[in-house]
Amino acid sequence: MAKRPSCSPVRQVQPVFTALLAALWLSSCRPHNGYTLHEGIYYRLLEMGESNRPCLAGDYITANIAYMTLHDSVFFSGVRKFRISAPEFPGAIDHCFLLMKEKDSMQFIIPTGLFFGQTLKIPPPACLKNRPEMKIALRLLEVQTKAEYEKEKDVFLRWIKDFGEHERSLLLEYVRKKKMDATPSASGIYYMVRQKGHGPAVGEGRTVTLHYEGYFLDGQKFDSTKERGEPFRFIFGHEQQLIAGLEKVISQMRAGEKGLAVIPSGEAFGNGSAAVPPFTPVVYEIELTDVR
Numbered sequence: 001m002a003k004r005p006s007c008s009p010v011r012q013v014q015p016v017f018t019a020l021l022a023a024l025w026l027s028s029c030r031p032h033n034g035y036t037l038h039e040g041i042y043y044r045l046l047e048m049g050e051s052n053r054p055c056l057a058g059d060y061i062t063a064n065i066a067y068m069t070l071h072d073s074v075f076f077s078g079v080r081k082f083r084i085s086a087p088e089f090p091g092a093i094d095h096c097f098l099l100m101k102e103k104d105s106m107q108f109i110i111p112t113g114l115f116f117g118q119t120l121k122i123p124p125p126a127c128l129k130n131r132p133e134m135k136i137a138l139r140l141l142e143v144q145t146k147a148e149y150e151k152e153k154d155v156f157l158r159w160i161k162d163f164g165e166h167e168r169s170l171l172l173e174y175v176r177k178k179k180m181d182a183t184p185s186a187s188g189i190y191y192m193v194r195q196k197g198h199g200p201a202v203g204e205g206r207t208v209t210l211h212y213e214g215y216f217l218d219g220q221k222f223d224s225t226k227e228r229g230e231p232f233r234f235i236f237g238h239e240q241q242l243i244a245g246l247e248k249v250i251s252q253m254r255a256g257e258k259g260l261a262v263i264p265s266g267e268a269f270g271n272g273s274a275a276v277p278p279f280t281p282v283v284y285e286i287e288l289t290d291v292r
Contacts, residue, residue, distance in 0.1 A: 031134060032109055038099065040090030042109040046137075049103020053143050057086040060149040061097060062142040064274060066133045070109070075230050078140070078223075079273040093119055096138060104138040121235050122207050131168050156270060164188075167264055171281055174217050174262060182262075190262040191249050200254025200291040204237040208250065208288040215283040222275045222282075231289060243268050246284060255291040260284070 035042035055061055060083050067076040087094040100106055112134045116124040128134055144152070164174040168188060175182060177191050182192040202208055209231050214223040225232050234241045236250070245267030253259065265279045272278035 001163070035109060039087065039095045040114075041095050042091075043096065043099055043106055045104065045106050047105040047139075049101055049105075049140070051102035051143075053102040053145050055084060055097050055100050055102070055140060057084055057094070057098065058085050058146060060144045061140060062144075062147065063097070064139040064141060066137040068137065069127055069131065069194045070133055070135055072135065073127060075125055075228065079275075083146075089114070089118065091115075093136065093141055096136060097140070100138065100140045102143045104139055105137075108138070109133050110136060112161070120238075122233050125230055125233070127230065157266075160251065164264075164266070167279075167281060169265060170217065171262055174283075178260075180260065180262070187245070187248065187267050188264040189245050189248060189267055191252075191259055193257060193259045195256070195258040197254035197257025197288060201254050202236050202250055202252075202288070206236050207233065207292045208236045208291075209233045210250070211287045211289065212246075213285045215285075216276075217281060217283065245282075246286075249284075249286065250288065253286070253288045255288055258285075258287045261286060 010277075022230065032042045035044045060081065062081045064079050065077070066074050068074045084097050085094050087098070091111045093110060093115055096106070096108045096110070110133065112124050112128050112132055115134065116122055116128075124131075125133075168184075171184075171188065171190065180190060180192045182190040184190055200206070211225045211231050212223070213220050213221060213226060236247075241247075242250070243263070245261065245263035248267070249259070249261045261284045262281065263284065264281050268275040268282045269280065270278070272280070276282065
């Protein structure tokens with residue numbers, strides 16, 4: 001099996017608690033056939049991309065990501081774009097990306113406790129209860145420097161400004177057709193409360209649990225936590241966990257609230273994802289089940 005060496009070394013910060021967790025995991029784990037150990041994670045190269053462009057700390061990457069159990073039961077899958085940070089401890093997920101080059105596909109085994117406890121700062125899902133390890137499958141679709149990312153963002157914002165008037169008319173037509181009692185926000189998002197929530201309000205740093213179902217304007221469903229059988233749980237305010245429009249809507253919600261959000265493409269998936277075509281407005285049914 002082909003293996004890639006790591007990219008240039010980065011300074012590692014090892015808080016005592018994090019280092020202890022990593023040491024305990026490393027001392028208890030067993031070698032995994034076909035995988036190579038590197039900085040507290042196991043990796044194997046599934047497909048070598050044609051590009052030789054490495055992923056470096058500070059780059060912006062677009063990746064197809066799947067989280068799964070060791071038995072390949074997938075509990076999250078999606079395309080995400082975000083900035084890569086320098087790893088802060090052995091076993092950090094950032095090490096996975098820094099092993100890759102553009103267009104590579106790789107699979108990793110990482111410590112469950114470090115990923116959810118130190119990186120996401122949330123409890124692991126029920127499917128990982130009492131399971132010290134988990135798999136992550138990655139396909140690195142694109143690597144961009146900060147300058148390249150900012151240039152692309154600027155081009156998109158200029159384009160969406162011209163496209164915006166047509167899209168606004170489509171959204172208004174949809175809202176009227178659905179008889180939504182809602183007015184657009186400054187960014188063009190429509191939101192209607194279906195059921196008021198009386199629990200805690202969403203706030204920076206709070207753990208939010210919700211169910212959602214995503215649709216196109218024609219009613220075709222493209223995503224659903226209910227069909228996956230697992231709610232989405234995240235720390236509110238952490239970058240790149242939600243599309244911008246959903247984060248803005250959820251920021252105004254309380255636990256127990258249900259609502260319908262109509263989101264323009266500029267606040268949704270922009271120039272597209274694996275499931276959503278470029279410049280496509282989306283609709284979300286949201287049920288906020290818990291805020292802690």
